[in-house]
Amino acid sequence: MIVLLAPEARKRTTRLHLDGDPPPTVVVGDPSKLMQILTNLTINAAQAMPDGGTVTCSIETRRVEPPGAEGLPERDYVCIHVQDGGTGIRRADLDHIFDTFFTTKTADEGSGLGLAVSSRIAREHGGWIGVITEEGQGSTFTVYLPATGAPAQA
Numbered sequence: 094m095i096v097l098l099a100p101e102a103r104k105r106t107t108r109l110h111l112d113g114d115p116p117p118t119v120v121v122g123d124p125s126k127l128m129q130i131l132t133n134l135t136i137n138a139a140q141a142m143p144d145g146g147t148v149t150c151s152i153e154t155r156r157v158e159p160p161g162a163e164g165l166p167e168r169d170y171v172c173i174h175v176q177d178g179g180t181g182i183r184r185a186d187l188d189h190i191f192d193t194f195f196t197t198k199t200a201d202e203g204s205g206l207g208l209a210v211s212s213r214i215a216r217e218h219g220g221w222i223g224v225i226t227e228e229g230q231g232s233t234f235t236v237y238l239p240a241t242g243a244p245a246q247a
């Protein structure tokens with residue numbers, strides 16, 4: 094993913110960085126759809142830093158109790174974090190960012206579809222997307238996907 098998205102990030106004067114040396118991690122799902130989530134999150138992160146900056150991705154697997162509204166079981170989830178040091182999200186907008194067609198961008202920059210589609214894909218995979226944000230400080234979006242255990246041996 095980093096290799097595929099790095100050239101796009103550079104066009105936006107953004108550096109894309111994979112934090113640490115994540116162990117091989119397996120999730121079951123549609124690779125192109127999961128890639129679509131990460132593309133959306135990465136472009137959003139870059140757009141939130143108009144003067145450039147670093148988007149840091151990291152991966153961990155841990156036991157998570159999903160937010161009640163998700164109706165999902167507590168279990169091990171693969172957590173893919175996409176962190177930016179951009180504008181952050183205003184509290185008033187935070188309740189709406191996953192709504193279809195919600196955008197704070199101009200028509201040629203955003204359609205308001207990225208997060209709506211991404212959260213639907215995450216749900217289809219038994220997961221969800223969470224966000225932690227601070228105005229003026231940046232945002233971290235996290236994709237949670239059920240962990241399936243060790244990779245199959247070839």
Ligand SMILES: Nc1ncnc2c1ncn2[C@@H]1O[C@H](COP(=O)(O)OP(=O)(O)O)[C@@H](O)[C@H]1O
Nearest residue numbers: 137138141181190196197203204205206207208
């Ligand atoms: N990393 C981010 N930093 C700041 N705001 C964000 C970020 N990601 C999403 N948002 C906010 O959520 C809104 C919806 O995002 P999205 O569904 O991807 O639509 P779009 O990017 O087309 O506006 C954005 O318009 C923006 O206000």
Ligand SMILES: [Mg+2]
Nearest residue numbers: 133137207208
């Ligand atoms: Mg977007």
